Amino acid sequence: MTGVPVPADDPGPTALRMIFGGQLRRLRERAGVTREDAGAAIRGSHAKISRLELGRVRFKDRDVSDLLALYGIGDGPDRDQLLDLAHRANQPGWWQQYGDVLPSWFETYLGLEPAAATIRNYEMQFVPGLLQTEEYARVVVGLGRAPDPDGRAVDVRMRRQRLLDSEAGPRFVAVVDETALRRPLPGVDAMRRQLRHLAEMSEAPSVELRIVPFRAGMHPAAGGAFSILDFADPELPPIVYLEHLTSALYLDKHADVDRYDEAMRRLCEISVCPEGAPAVLERIGREL
Numbered sequence: 001m002t003g004v005p006v007p008a009d010d011p012g013p014t015a016l017r018m019i020f021g022g023q024l025r026r027l028r029e030r031a032g033v034t035r036e037d038a039g040a041a042i043r044g045s046h047a048k049i050s051r052l053e054l055g056r057v058r059f060k061d062r063d064v065s066d067l068l069a070l071y072g073i074g075d076g077p078d079r080d081q082l083l084d085l086a087h088r089a090n091q092p093g094w095w096q097q098y099g100d101v102l103p104s105w106f107e108t109y110l111g112l113e114p115a116a117a118t119i120r121n122y123e124m125q126f127v128p129g130l131l132q133t134e135e136y137a138r139v140v141v142g143l144g145r146a147p148d149p150d151g152r153a154v155d156v157r158m159r160r161q162r163l164l165d166s167e168a169g170p171r172f173v174a175v176v177d178e179t180a181l182r183r184p185l186p187g188v189d190a191m192r193r194q195l196r197h198l199a200e201m202s203e204a205p206s207v208e209l210r211i212v213p214f215r216a217g218m219h220p221a222a223g224g225a226f227s228i229l230d231f232a233d234p235e236l237p238p239i240v241y242l243e244h245l246t247s248a249l250y251l252d253k254h255a256d257v258d259r260y261d262e263a264m265r266r267l268c269e270i271s272v273c274p275e276g277a278p279a280v281l282e283r284i285g286r287e288l
Contacts, residue, residue, distance in 0.1 A: 014111020016089035017055035019235040025053040027071040041070045059086040101153040105248040109241055116170040117232040120264050123225045124177035127194060130161050131174060131201050136194045139186045164206050173208045175267045181284050188288050195285045199278040210271035211280050219270060220263040228260055
């Protein structure tokens with residue numbers, strides 16, 4: 001027996017690759033095999049084994065079979081389950097059909113979103129993507145990017161929002177700086193519609209909306225937006241997502257995650273509570 005749990009549900013291929021990669025690492029370590037020896041067994045290098053164990057690449061059937069044999073996993077139910085998991089991890093995600101309008105570094109995040117139990121997002125420039133109206137999203141998507149005449153990039157954002165309607169979807173904690181809410185990005189009328197949409201979404205069971213008011217002053221997250229994804233599956237560590245103009249960072253080291261977790265805790269302390277958010281949104285709408 002492997003003693004390694006195989007998820008029965010489907011958190012999506014990105015999360016499954018990370019889960020399966022972690023299982024390969026534990027099987028290798030239990031068998032006392034080095035990365036160098038494992039790499040040689042699949043006609044590769046220790047770097048290839050590292051990428052496989054981190055879930056950063058697809059799994060070739062031959063490589064998986066050879067590694068399982070090397071780690072002492074012979075024919076039987078355990079091997080069949082692991083091979084099935086590898087197959088599921090190789091399935092394309094829905095977002096891959098939008099590869100022409102999505103940066104590659106963002107596809108990983110799209111794969112992690114549906115696997116998360118909780119997503120905590122702080123935004124200081126824009127309304128969070130999962131809470132944007134289509135007309136607001138159209139303007140945001142166009143900032144600093146290539147034209148999107150067919151609206152495919154906006155379609156991706158709208159499709160992501162289905163997560164919040166799903167019973168199996170994540171709990172979404174949105175902490176938004178008042179600055180973002182007072183910036184009439186698509187124009188005053190469109191921004192008021194966006195604010196009304198935010199008020200409506202704040203009533204959804206899966207959404208907790210908090211607003212950081214001007215009077216809060218400086219705070220630990222003044223450096224920029226970030227998201228923290230927490231997963232129910234113990235195989236997946238919490239991940240901090242930091243997006244830049246042309247790239248993104250995914251942090252999973254305990255020290256890094258703890259710093260951002262503390263920043264989020266502080267933001268929640270100084271923000272307007274969820275019950276008070278609709279009144280704040282109404283006031284901002286009047287003052288635009």
